[in-house]
Amino acid sequence: MWGGRFEGGPAKAMEAINVSLEIDQRMAMEDLTASLAHAAMLAEQKIINAEDAGKIRAGLETIRQELEAGTFPFRAAYEDIHMNIEARLAELIGPAAGRLHTARSRNDQVVNSFRMWVRAACVRAEAMIEALMKALVLRAEEHAATIMPGFTHYQSAQPVTFGHHCLAWVEMLARHKDRFESARARMNECALGAAALAGTGFPINRQMTASALGFERPMRNSLDAVSSRDFALDYLAAAAICATDLSRLGEEIVVWTTPQYGFIRLSDAFSTGSSIMPQKRNPDAAELVRAKTGRINGALIGLLTVMKGVALSYAKDFQEDKPLTFESADSLELALAAMTGMIADMSVNVDAMRKAASHGHATATDLADHVVRALGLPFREAHHVAGRAVALADTLHKNVAELSLAELQSVDPRLDAQALAVMGLEASVESRKSEGGTAPANVRREVAAWKERLK
Ligand code: ARG
Numbered sequence: 319m320w321g322g323r324f325e326g327g328p329a330k331a332m333e334a335i336n337v338s339l340e341i342d343q344r345m346a347m348e349d350l351t352a353s354l355a356h357a358a359m360l361a362e363q364k365i366i367n368a369e370d371a372g373k374i375r376a377g378l379e380t381i382r383q384e385l386e387a388g389t390f391p392f393r394a395a396y397e398d399i400h401m402n403i404e405a406r407l408a409e410l411i412g413p414a415a416g417r418l419h420t421a422r423s424r425n426d427q428v429v430n431s432f433r434m435w436v437r438a439a440c441v442r443a444e445a446m447i448e449a450l451m452k453a454l455v456l457r458a459e460e461h462a463a464t465i466m467p468g469f470t471h472y473q474s475a476q477p478v479t480f481g482h483h484c485l486a487w488v489e490m491l492a493r494h495k496d497r498f499e500s501a502r503a504r505m506n507e508c509a510l511g512a513a514a515l516a517g518t519g520f521p522i523n524r525q526m527t528a529s530a531l532g533f534e535r536p537m538r539n540s541l542d543a544v545s546s547r548d549f550a551l552d553y554l555a556a557a558a559i560c561a562t563d564l565s566r567l568g569e570e571i572v573v574w575t576t577p578q579y580g581f582i583r584l585s586d587a588f589s590t591g592s593s594i595m596p597q598k599r600n601p602d603a604a605e606l607v608r609a610k611t612g613r614i615n616g617a618l619i620g621l622l623t624v625m626k627g628v629a630l631s632y633a634k635d636f637q638e639d640k641p642l643t644f645e646s647a648d649s650l651e652l653a654l655a656a657m658t659g660m661i662a663d664m665s666v667n668v669d670a671m672r673k674a675a676s677h678g679h680a681t682a683t684d685l686a687d688h689v690v691r692a693l694g695l696p697f698r699e700a701h702h703v704a705g706r707a708v709a710l711a712d713t714l715h716k717n718v719a720e721l722s723l724a725e726l727q728s729v730d731p732r733l734d735a736q737a738l739a740v741m742g743l744e745a746s747v748e749s750r751k752s753e754g755g756t757a758p759a760n761v762r763r764e765v766a767a768w769k770e771r772l773k
Contacts, residue, residue, distance in 0.1 A: 474678030
């Protein structure tokens with residue numbers, strides 16, 4: 319492609335470090351679509367004649383069929399996907415192929431195809447996040463009143479409803495989806511027409527190419543267009559933040575499927591056995607979701623580091639943007655698919671959750687709150703009364719809610735039967751009707767709102 323001034327061929331190591339076809343062939347379709355739009359624009363602007371434009375279009379359509387049929391000849395000798403397509407076009411239509419690259423450079427071409435690829439990856443991530451949200455909303459609906467221990471520091475803290483817990487994940491996922499959407503809105507500008515770095519002297523129509531490719535507008539500055547990769551960083555950041563939260567849900571599944579907790583059971587489809595220990599049901603998928611975060615977060619740091627210190631405009635450093643981004647997208651999509659499958663298929667052990675909630679004095683706060691209301695004590699003093707009740711329960715090896723009235727009154731004679739009633743699990747969760755609280759009525763209301771939003 320640049321034979322004019324070279325005599326010797328590249329060294330083996332030069333070729334090896336330079337070739338990117340293995341990786342960037344994944345954006346063959348984006349590249350081809352952009353070339354079709356570019357050629358149509360060149361013809362419309364009379365930069366190339368109608369006959370050449372027709373040959374180019376026909377040749378590119380043949381290439382599309384070859385790509386779809388899996389018969390396209392990918393050749394590493396042509397370095398990257400852009401030169402592979404152009405070389406193939408030349409084989410198919412002859413010298414007219416050379417006109418396609420008028421008013422274009424691989425610099426605007428590559429980043430534009432990559433933008434299209436990342437934009438599509440955002441759309442996929444958004445849809446997959448939404449699918450996981452829907453699965454969680456259904457579990458929340460079934461379990462609006464299912465009681466489980468809520469944890470802080472991994473310690474039993476206060477009873478919550480499982481539905482409320484599921485909806486916490488829905489809220490988090492909604493923000494993840496939103497991050498991909500806003501990244502996509504920001505990146506939806508067309509780089510084509512920036513050419514190598516400075517624009518072009520040909521009378522191109524960038525608006526036409528931009529709208530043919532579904533972009534909002536052409537990028538306003540050619541140097542920015544060829545040298546910015548913050549759109550990919552936006553994707554990678556959104557993916558890393560999302561994966562980091564998915565790893566936490568993965569951790570909950572790992573813990574909750576242990577026989578010790580037994581809160582949930584994954585379906586056979588999402589469990590693995592052990593070749594030596596017949597009793598095992600391992601939550602491998604949840605562990606791998608947790609672990610994929612390593613790659614996904616690594617890709618973000620990877621590209622940040624690639625971009626760091628690269629002066630304007632294009633440099634070959636940027637070729638390293640694609641393996642990192644593809645890796646991140648693949649891992650994120652796998653994690654989301656596996657997580658959605660696990661959540662949709664799991665069975666919930668309502669009894670185990672309830673049993674766990676009745677240990678660990680989970681309703682001690684309800685007693686303290688009651689003391690505030692019934693005896694008019696400041697909360698700090700009420701906390702001491704409830705604390706003494708917990709200490710007594712500990713010495714009697716029972717849960718604070720299981721104390722008899724006489725035992726409770728030995729802590730403070732002013733306490734009455736109502737003090738016991740408030741420590742019931744249902745009473746506890748039902749009382750937490752504050753906005754955003756765990757009460758089953760709240761969960762049902764929120765489920766209805768989410769179902770409406772996710773329709
Ligand atoms: N494969 C290259 C990349 O990904 C395409 C652009 C090459 N441009 C250049 N001036 N060498 O960045």
